[in-house]
Amino acid sequence: MSDQHLSYHLQQQYSPLIIPTSNYKVIHVNKYTSLENLQLLIGLVQKCTQYTSDTESERSNGKLALIQIQAIPRRLPALVILIELEHLPPNNSCMYVKIKENFLFIFKSGIELYSWGDMDEELARLKDYEFFKWPILALLIDIQSYFPGCQFAGPVIQTLPHKSAHRRRTQEARSRRNCIRNNTLRIRRYQYYLQYNIYYRFTMKLVKEILRQNQIKHTHVKVADVLLIIGFKHDMLKQQYQQQLSEELFTWHNYYHQHHRHYQHHHRHQHHHRHQHHRDRRHHHSHQHHRDRRHHYHRYQHRHHEHHREQ
Numbered sequence: 001m002s003d004q005h006l007s008y009h010l011q012q013q014y015s016p017l018i019i020p021t022s023n024y025k026v027i028h029v030n031k032y033t034s035l036e037n038l039q040l041l042i043g044l045v046q047k048c049t050q051y052t053s054d055t056e057s058e059r060s061n062g063k064l065a066l067i068q069i070q071a072i073p074r075r076l077p078a079l080v081i082l083i084e085l086e087h088l089p090p091n092n093s094c095m096y097v098k099i100k101e102n103f104l105f106i107f108k109s110g111i112e113l114y115s116w117g118d119m120d121e122e123l124a125r126l127k128d129y130e131f132f133k134w135p136i137l138a139l140l141i142d143i144q145s146y147f148p149g150c151q152f153a154g155p156v157i158q159t160l161p162h163k164s165a166h167r168r169r170t171q172e173a174r175s176r177r178n179c180i181r182n183n184t185l186r187i188r189r190y191q192y193y194l195q196y197n198i199y200y201r202f203t204m205k206l207v208k209e210i211l212r213q214n215q216i217k218h219t220h221v222k223v224a225d226v227l228l229i230i231g232f233k234h235d236m237l238k239q240q241y242q243q244q245l246s247e248e249l250f251t252w253h254n255y256y257h258q259h260h261r262h263y264q265h266h267h268r269h270q271h272h273h274r275h276q277h278h279r280d281r282r283h284h285h286s287h288q289h290h291r292d293r294r295h296h297y298h299r300y301q302h303r304h305h306e307h308h309r310e311q
Helices: 003-013 035-045 094-106 119-129 171-188 204-213 235-244 252-310
Strands: 024-029 050-057 064-071 078-084 112-115 139-142 192-197 220-224 227-232
Touching: 024 035, 035 078, 035 094, 050 119, 064 119, 112 119, 119 139, 192 235, 204 220, 227 235
Parallel strands: 024 078, 050 112, 112 139
Antiparallel strands: 050 064, 064 078, 192 227, 220 227
16 A cells, blocks of 8 residues: 555544644744743743654755754643754854753753654754753653554654653663763763862851852852862853952952951850840849848738737
């Protein structure tokens, strides 16, 4: 049976698949997309942990032209993102940075990405766009392996197996994969970092306190010899805090300033505590003194009254 006859046979056998437009929302990502919509898109993709993905190429030259990503939320509507690669903004623009942020959230560790076929080969063609870091940390799941012998002949809706690909691995394979992923994360931990000379008396507790006072959102911090290394999540945070942080924060002068301020605070607290303690003692003794005087006075009155009665 030819493909045309098979297609006609399927059309006669099955009714058309109609999905209400209220069940999904389509967002086109190109140079005409506003920054507000891109920022809204970042907020939406942060709430999802599962996606489906597909790509389309230009027929004339075979060049990758479109990326289709569908978020699988817990509640409808679903989000369909269409990235038009031939109509993106310049790579040095704010819009391009926002698009890269979306890719970072979609392809980060802990995300499950379903596709029909090997997605690694398709995504490898996107290296020139620098949308995400390699190797990809998201779990890429080829659902084609769940349906052996099945040929794709149009939109098909299937329920994915409940058991994830990670659970089907042996314990040895899990350990090996986790080891590779942990090594990759260690390498990337300080991919975006700032370093400063630091006075040797600074403790890690004091360093983190200074970062907290300056509202620095860092991922990691460590001291190597006389250098303080502060890691950030992405390059935008690094550039922002590079202007905010000062070389003088971790010098010996600021150390003694911080230490002196801590000592003054501690001294004031101790002084207040001692003053409160002495005041409480004085109040207690004064109260005891007045109570004793009242007691002696009542005893005197009682004796005086008894003496008059005897007379």
